[in-house]
Amino acid sequence: MNTFYFLTLNGLTMAALLFIMASGLTLAFGLMRVVNLAHGAFYLLGGYVGVQVIRDTGSLTLGILAGGISALVGGLLMERFLLQRVRGMDLSEALLTIAVGLIIADALLVIYGGQPVSLPLPRELRAPVDLGVMMYPYFRVLIMVFAVLLGIAMWLVMTYTRIGAAIRAGVDDRETAMSQGINVPLLFGGVFAVASFLAGVAGVVGTSYMSLTQGLDVRVLMLSLVVIIIGGMGSLKGAAVGALITGMVSSFATGYLPQFALFFLFLPMTLILVFRPQGLFGRTA
Secondary structure (H helix, E strand, O other): OHHHHHHHHHHHHHHHHHHHHHHHHHHHHHHHOOOOOOHHHHHHHHHHHHHHHHHHHOOHHHHHHHHHHHHHHHHHHHHHHOHHHHOOOHHHHHHHHHHHHHHHHHHHHHHHOOOOEOOOOOHHHHOEEEOOOOEEEHHHHHHHHHHHHHHHHHHHHHHHOHHHHHHHHHHHOHHHHHHOOOOHHHHHHHHHHHHHHHHHHHHHHHHHOOOEOOOHHHHHHHHHHHHHHHHOOOOHHHHHHHHHHHHHHHHHHHHHOHHHHHHHHHHHHHHHHHHOOOOOOOOOO
């Protein structure tokens, strides 16, 4: 039972990280119709910058903010100066984001080297906390709480604010939204910036769960895309459910059947693509 509880908590931690990553990405994907294949590189960028700031200042808060802001700046620069030049050309957009991701990953390799990097947490955050069924690292519990609070905050914004209504309108029908006077290009930049910021934040806090290594950007991007495919493009609820399914399947498959971990990881996505291609909470065209 201890193994079961441990894998369950690890699955919830992974789900929390994936939700932080995918929640912004799915909205940007739904609004812009752009598959940002540099999203994993922004995760890596935020992680390395955040850990460096934490080591230099000793402040976890500053490190998380620095990681998020560095990814936000990178995302804005890519969206404003590169993506706008190939708007509407799907293949060019995909190749452009792949190229930006490779450039960022290689630049980080040159600067920080190829050794794994872990988050230097204060002792009080590394200490285990009693959850009733077992002891579990306190900071991982905080990651899960943060993901829940983030989900609630994003749901409130999307449901009860004019910005949220404009985003939902842009996701459902961009042309009609623009005809109603909604500044969709401005929404593009804002949602893209938020998505990049969340990727950077996830890169910092996720380093306590998965050490930063070269190639992690590809793995994180792959998992985020699995989440979006399962949940549905542009759906915040879908991102939450998709992250939960992916996190739990990944944890239990790795724990009990590691040789079939990839098979079980992609099985839910495959079934969704066959029986409901728009995702669990996505809408048909």
